[in-house]
Amino acid sequence: xxxxxxxxxxxxxxxxxxxxxxxxxxxxxxxxxxxxxxxxxxxxxxxxxxxxxxxxxxxxxxxxxxxxxxxxxxxxxxxxxxxxxxxxxxxxxxxxxxxxxxxxxxxxxxxxxxxxxxxxxxxxxxxxxxxxxxxxxxxxxxxxxxxxxxxxxxxxxxxxxxxxxxxxxxxxxxxxxxxxxxxxxxxxxxxxxxxxxxxxxxxxxxxxxxxxxxxxxxxxxxxxxxxxxxxxxxxxxxxxxxxxxxxxxxxxxxxxxxxxxxxxxxxxxxxxxxxxxxxxxxxxxxxxxxxxxxxxxxxxxxxxxxxxxxxxxxxxxxxxxxxxxxxxxxxxxxxxxxxxxxxxxxxxxxxxxxxxxxxxxxxxxxxxxxxxxxxxxxxxxxxxxxxxxxxxxxxxxxxxxxxxxxxxxxxxxxxxxxxxxxxxxxxxxxxxxxxxxxxxxxxxxxxxxxxxxxxxxxxxxxxxxxxxxxxxxxxxxxxxxxxxxxxxxxxxxxxxxxxxxxxxxxxxxx
DNA sequence: ACGGGAGTTGTTGTA
DNA sequence: GTACAACAACTCCCG
Numbered sequence: 001x002x003x004x005x006x007x008x009x010x011x012x013x014x015x016x017x018x019x020x021x022x023x024x025x026x027x028x029x030x031x032x033x034x035x036x037x038x039x040x041x042x043x044x045x046x047x048x049x050x051x052x053x054x055x056x057x058x059x060x061x062x063x064x065x066x067x068x069x070x071x072x073x074x075x076x077x078x079x080x081x082x083x084x085x086x087x088x089x090x091x092x093x094x095x096x097x098x099x100x101x102x103x104x105x106x107x108x109x110x111x112x113x114x115x116x117x118x119x120x121x122x123x124x125x126x127x128x129x130x131x132x133x134x135x136x137x138x139x140x141x142x143x144x145x146x147x148x149x150x151x152x153x154x155x156x157x158x159x160x161x162x163x164x165x166x167x168x169x170x171x172x173x174x175x176x177x178x179x180x181x182x183x184x185x186x187x188x189x190x191x192x193x194x195x196x197x198x199x200x201x202x203x204x205x206x207x208x209x210x211x212x213x214x215x216x217x218x219x220x221x222x223x224x225x226x227x228x229x230x231x232x233x234x235x236x237x238x239x240x241x242x243x244x245x246x247x248x249x250x251x252x253x254x255x256x257x258x259x260x261x262x263x264x265x266x267x268x269x270x271x272x273x274x275x276x277x278x279x280x281x282x283x284x285x286x287x288x289x290x291x292x293x294x295x296x297x298x299x300x301x302x303x304x305x306x307x308x309x310x311x312x313x314x315x316x317x318x319x320x321x322x323x324x325x326x327x328x329x330x331x332x333x334x335x336x337x338x339x340x341x342x343x344x345x346x347x348x349x350x351x352x353x354x355x356x357x358x359x360x361x362x363x364x365x366x367x368x369x370x371x372x373x374x375x376x377x378x379x380x381x382x383x384x385x386x387x388x389x390x391x392x393x394x395x396x397x398x399x400x401x402x403x404x405x406x407x408x409x410x411x412x413x414x415x416x417x418x419x420x421x422x423x424x425x426x427x428x429x430x431x432x433x434x435x436x437x438x439x440x441x442x443x444x445x446x447x448x449x450x451x452x453x454x455x456x457x458x459x460x461x462x463x464x465x466x467x468x469x470x471x472x473x474x475x476x477x478x479x480x481x482x483x484x485x486x487x488x489x490x491x492x493x494x495x496x497x498x499x500x501x502x503x504x505x506x507x508x509x510x
Numbered sequence: 511a512c513g514g515g516a517g518t519t520g521t522t523g524t525a
Numbered sequence: 526g527t528a529c530a531a532c533a534a535c536t537c538c539c540g
Binding site: 394469470 | 539540
């Protein structure tokens with residue numbers, strides 16, 4: 001009897017999982033499959049921490065599946081070879097999975113799997129995932145269809161009468177010669193932990209979301225912390241959207257019993273808007289699957305002529321640029337595998353504008369640092385923060401301004417850059433301005449115990465920005481930018497202009 | 511959803 | 526009450 005193979009990729013959960021549900025209803029024997037693909041580990045945007053995280057989430061998933069009467073089979077190897085092997089042993093009737101919108105590599109891999117299925121006469125049933133709409137010609141319909149999908153009911157975890165037992169061992173990365181770096185504060189893997197985290201966010205942590213997300217310290221507490229779970233699919237986007245909506249409704253209905261209901265509603269609405277942005281960016285990758293390899297506007301990219309300077313690259317990566325706030329952010333990221341959105345933008349902006357390094361190399365390094373690496377979001381952001389799309393205004397951050405705004409007391413800098421722990425607040429954002437005598441007194445000598453700034457921040461930023469504007473000026477570059485906007489631009493209606501005339505007219509009406 | 515300069519409007523303190 | 530400087534807050538523009 002042919003078996004249904006449910007191939008788990010970036011959807012490591014049992015609830016709201018359409019392929020799993022469908023397999024359970026078919027009546028066929030079911031194999032749940034997770035493949036550790038060693039080839040991925042050779043890619044420059046994939047890190048052992050990603051595979052380890054997926055493996056740990058899959059291990060948790062295997063326990064949940066066992067309780068449902070199914071069993072997760074772990075395999076190591078190339079996806080097609082693994083399928084071939086399973087087909088020989090069991091005879092695959094159907095392959096079921098979610099559509100994956102990953103990087104160029106996974107796109108090519110899925111094409112190979114598809115042609116293998118076709119050769120074998122095996123049906124591959126792929127189900128839509130998150131808010132991504134496959135085979136969409138233009139962006140016009142996207143928002144409506146995404147929102148509609150988010151409103152559809154969630155499905156429970158199904159039961160299985162005939163799951164084929166997995167007799168093997170869970171593979172270990174170490175046995176393959178990969179040793180993931182140890183992350184501090186790594187979240188607890190798995191679906192239950194993901195749901196718990198969503199609940200704690202909605203029940204109390206998210207109250208200060210709006211105030212907290214811009215700051216690298218507050219965002220640790222008031223951010224949702226759900227991103228790694230979304231990347232590995234421990235949590236469905238639909239569940240997050242629906243539960244956020246019902247929480248907002250609950251606050252609205254019980255507003256008299258709650259203090260500060262409006263701020264709370266604003267926070268959760270803004271969280272929900274960001275969930276939609278998440279889908280919006282992954283949709284870009286869906287429609288342009290080589291976003292991780294080719295700039296959206298290749299002409300601008302060529303005009304920029306950025307070069308990888310090894311010394312700059314190393315100092316940027318390690319958080320040794322001599323720009324305290326940037327270094328602190330880099331070190332937090334390297335240590336925890338996470339940093340908030342705004343600081344990611346600043347880190348990328350420093351690489352692109354101040355240090356003038358090419359986006360592919362810096363973007364790949366960052367991808368490896370983010371535990372929550374999501375190709376569609378990541379490479380869209382990299383494109384934006386390197387000025388290679390041509391459709392967004394150039395956003396070059398000032399590290400010292402951000403530092404003063406987000407960390408006025410310097411507490412965050414002192415935590416992550418201990419060399420600066422004795423520097424008084426007055427100089428914490430610009431320690432090179434300390435008088436030599438003070439430097440000696442506190443044993444923090446700029447240029448010896450902590451590096452001098454790698455470049456003049458103001459000057460390098462100014463030069464980077466003007467070179468970037470110059471690169472997008474030409475006729476050829478402009479015409480490509482226009483096309484990029486048509487294909488990818490957000491279809492949100494432009495704000496109504498509120499000029500003095502309009503106001504005047506309104507006043508006359510009342 | 512950038513930063514910095516210029517220009518504008520609003521607020522406060524002082525003679 | 527008035528005049529005005531000093532300064533904060535805001536808007537617009539440009540790279």
